[in-house]
Amino acid sequence: MDHTIDLTRTGRIGEAVSQIRSGQGKALMDAMRIELTAIDAVEARRLAERTRQSERASAVTVSVNALAALLILILAGISVWLVRRYVDEIESARMELDRLNAGLENQVRDRTAELTRANEEIQRFAYIVSHDLRAPLVNIMGYTSELEQVGKIFDHQLTTLAERHPEDIEPEAIRAVREDVPEAVGFIRASTAKMDRLINAILKLSREGRRALAPEVLPMTAVVQSIADSLHHQVVENGGEIVVRDLPTLESDRLSIEQIFGNLLDNAVKYQQPDRPIRIVVDGELTDDGRVHYRITDNGRGVSARDHERIFELFRRAGKQDQPGEGLGLAFVRNSVRRLGGVMELESELGQGSTFHLKFPTRLIVSGDAGDRL
Known part of the structure; x- marks a missing residue:
């Protein structure tokens, strides 16, 4: 086309017309169309291949997503089942524990009541026994004092008799009045004093057991x-x-x-x-x-x-x-x-x-x- 235009501008119109009539431009355009058609065919094949690849990738993606969704649903179902089972087990264990605790509390309450009653009975028994023991103990202590006074009277009489009639007094009698009797009275006093301390200790334990704590x-x-x-x-x-x-x-x-x-x-x-x-x-x-x-x-x-x-x-x-x-x-x-x-x-x-x-x-x-x- 540039050559034909140049011929026309220089006044060589005949050559330009001859050039056009020769068909060379059309041949070139036809060749160009063939090349463009070939390029379009290659591009179409490539587009078709890429479309198929994209469709395959989409199909794979959809399949993977569907499989993943299925697995998620399965895992969710299993999780729900496990959680439900765990909750049921906990609830069952809690109910069993409540039942056992209720039974244990009743047992503890009953045993505590029994022990409290037994303890109170023991304390009352100790208190009564201590008081009952104290009465004869007081009598023993009183009669011991009387025996001590009697011993002193006998000792005075023996002293008087020894001054007047020493031949009538036996040494055994003097030893009995001045040694054996005071020794026996001393043992009785020591024993009664120890028993009195024991009774006081028992009473102390009994009173302490009955005292309210603050x-x-x-x-x-x-x-x-x-x-x-x-x-x-x-x-x-x-x-x-x-x-x-x-x-x-x-x-x-x-x-x-x-x-x-x-x-x-x-x-x-x-x-x-x-x-x-x-x-x-x-x-x-x-x-x-x-x-x-x-x-x-x-x-x-x-x-x-x-x-x-x-x-x-x-x-x-x-x-x-x-x-x-x-x-x-x-x-x-x-x-x-x-x-x-x-x-x-x-x-x-x-x-x-x-x-x-x-x-x-x-x-x-x-x-x-x-x-x-x-």
């Missing part, structure tokens, strides 16, 4: 320090010491706590090792199970392993008996500890000292009618 928040460091101060003179005169460290507070019955620590500290001072000054340490802490743990440690005589339980029995004592007592102190202490909901344990070795472990609930709860711990 919980209050106790600053234990100050409470125990006050008890230690009351023993200060007995301790320091032999070069000893009582160390009261910081103690956790406790909500419990003040009188019972004072009696418990008072008895234990007094025993530690009483049964100290003669060859070394007594050292007593009182410490404590809160435990992981929500209780309060106190320790009373001394370097006294200690207790043999075979007597660790014996010393807590009524009227039972262990070791050398060179101190006054009736074997009621530690029995009273353990009974008081149990009544406050605590436990008491002994760790001791003969000649090496002792450690008494006391564990109490941080808060004592008592019923309003019986005064017993819940």
Whole structure:
């Protein structure tokens, strides 16, 4: 086309017409159309192939999505079934636990009522027996005094008779009146005094068991320090010491706590090792199970392993008996500890000292009618 136009501009119109009539332009256009058709065919094939690939990819995607959705539904169904089963098991276990707890509570309530009645019966029995024993004991003590007076009268008569008629008095009679009778009266007095102390101890246990507990928040460091101060003179005169460290507070019955620590500290001072000054340490802490743990440690005589339980029995004592007592102190202490909901344990070795472990609930709860711990 450019060549034909150039021919026309230069005035060579005939050559231009001849060029057009030769058909060369049409041949070139036809060749171009063929090439373009070929290109269109290649592009069509490529488009068709890419369309098929896209359709296959779409089909695969749809299939994967459908499979994933199916798996999700299956997993969701399994999860729902497992959760439902777990919930049913929990509900069943809870109902079973509630049933067992209800039965256990009833059993505990029944056993507690039985123990309370038995304890009250024992206390009443001890109180009645103690009073019944005291009456004849008072009579024995009264008649012992009369016997003592009679002995004095006989002794005076023997003295008078010896001055007037010494030959009529036998030595056996003098020995009986002046030695045997006073000795017998002395034994009777000692025995009645011991029985009187035992009766008083039984009455003390009975009264303590019937006393209503009154919980209050106790600053234990100050409470125990006050008890230690009351023993200060007995301790320091032999070069000893009582160390009261910081103690956790406790909500419990003040009188019972004072009696418990008072008895234990007094025993530690009483049964100290003669060859070394007594050292007593009182410490404590809160435990992981929500209780309060106190320790009373001394370097006294200690207790043999075979007597660790014996010393807590009524009227039972262990070791050398060179101190006054009736074997009621530690029995009273353990009974008081149990009544406050605590436990008491002994760790001791003969000649090496002792450690008494006391564990109490941080808060004592008592019923309003019986005064017993819940």
